[in-house]
Amino acid sequence: MPLLAKPFPTEMTTPINLEGNKKMSVEAHRNLFCTAYDECLNEAVKRGWNSFTCVRCPNYTLTHVSPENSIEAFATQRKSA
Numbered sequence: 001m002p003l004l005a006k007p008f009p010t011e012m013t014t015p016i017n018l019e020g021n022k023k024m025s026v027e028a029h030r031n032l033f034c035t036a037y038d039e040c041l042n043e044a045v046k047r048g049w050n051s052f053t054c055v056r057c058p059n060y061t062l063t064h065v066s067p068e069n070s071i072e073a074f075a076t077q078r079k080s081a
Helices: 037-046 071-077
Strands: none
Touching: none
16 A cells, blocks of 8 residues: 555544444554554554544545454454564
8 A cells, every 4th residue: 555645644632442442442543554653653652642533634545444454454464563
């Protein structure tokens, strides 16, 4: 997936809920398969954020995450850094 714009993660004041509320789920706030995901994760750590969202990033809407690219698939496909 090519990037068309500089990645732009945004701090979230509430943590992402791994269970339950779909509005606050990881899949609703992050594109785990974005080529800049690691860069954004590093930025969030450097800034001391408890959580971040990708929804304001111009790259967030470039691709639709299909069911085979769900959070469960991400956990099993994650490359070692």
